[in-house]
Amino acid sequence: MGFLPDYSLHYLFETLLVAVLIYVIMRNRAKRQQEKLSKKLTERQKDELIAEWVPEPLVPETPQDHPVLNPKYADGKMTKEVSIDGEKYLNMASTNFLSFIGVKRIEERAKQTIFKYGVGSCGPRGFYGTVDVHLDLEKELAKFMGCEEAVLYSYGFATVSSAIPAYAKKGDVIFVDEGVNFAIQKGLQASRSRVEYFKHNDMEHLERLLLEQEQRDLKDPKKAKTVRRFIVVEGLYVNHADLCPLPKIIEFKWRFKVRVFIDESWSFGVIGKTGRGSTKTGRQKPVHHRNVENMYTKKA
Structure with missing residues (x-):
């Protein structure tokens, strides 16, 4: 067996090498733990660090000349002219078109x-x-507009937003100017009807939509008998400050057998020689109220 190599010294060297490696690892670990313990802060040191800490601001500091820090105060009544810090200005943010405030x-x-x-x-x-004054005012409004009846709402926003779903239901179709106000938009949502928007005051676009609906009705006459059709516009558009082309809309009403809603919130009492709204304006041909099916919606 003398010709076999002797590996005993090799094994001994590897064993010593592993032992030294384990010793170094354990020594470094113990050293790190000792350093960690030595770095542990006392309660006094913690308090001092907390007292010295200054947090960064969540938002930039507001300049001293910012309008929020220097508010303007209006003096007196908010009439067509408003006094702010002693100076008079023309009030362009009011709906007091007829200057009733201050009378x-x-x-x-x-x-x-x-x-x-x-x-x-x-x-x-x-x-x-x-109460009695509500009923008296309803009679006066109906007489003023030449209608059979009028209904007052306590909350102006709810007028048109509840009137639309009161008439239009699921399965009906409503043709609406894309520039209508937010109250009308909520009424359209509540109605669950199919809504067809036409471009603002674009009667050619509205006519195309009505013709398309007419073709649908011809294809399914049975369903057409159950579908009610409405056109919803504003007499004076609050988002555009222009009048609707009412004579053309009334022409479509008779031609396509649709009902018409006119929101006169901004035109009633303002437009026309007598303040009766867009139906009596001098800029376009007068429209008799019966041609609009008495579906006026106004906000006080």
Whole structure:
């Protein structure tokens, strides 16, 4: 067996090498733990660090000349002219088109009404929110507009947003100017009807949509009998400050057998010689109210 190589020294060397490696690893670990313990802060050191810490601001500092830090204050009543910090300005942010605010006669009547009825109806019209002045005003409005009846709403936004779903239901189709106000948009959503938008005051586009609906009705006459069709516009568009082409819309009403809603929120009392809205404006041919199916919607 003498010719076999002797590996004993080789094995011994490898064993010593592994032992040294384990010793170095364990020594370094112990050294790190000792350093970690030596770096542990005392309570006093912690308090000092916390006291010295200054957080970064979440947002940049507001300049001293920023409008938020220097608000303007309006003095007196918000009439067609408003006084701000002693200087007079023309009030372009008001809907007081007829300058009723500040009229002594109206103020006195408002005081008398508040002393008698309080500051509000304090309830919905259908329950206990109706008083005699509501009924009197409805009669006067109906007489003024030449209608059979008028209905007052306590909340202006709810007028058209509830009137539309009261008539239009699921399965009906509503043709709407794309520039209508937000209240009309909410009424369209509540109706669950199919809504067809036409370009703002574009009667050619509206006519194309009506013709397409006419073709659908011819293909399915049975379904057409159950589908009600509406056109919804504004007398004076709040988002565009222009009038709707009402005579053309009334022409389409008779031609395509549709019902018409006109939101006169901004035109009633303002447009026309008598303040009766877009149907009596002098800029276009007068339209008799019966041609509009008496579907006026107004906000006080």
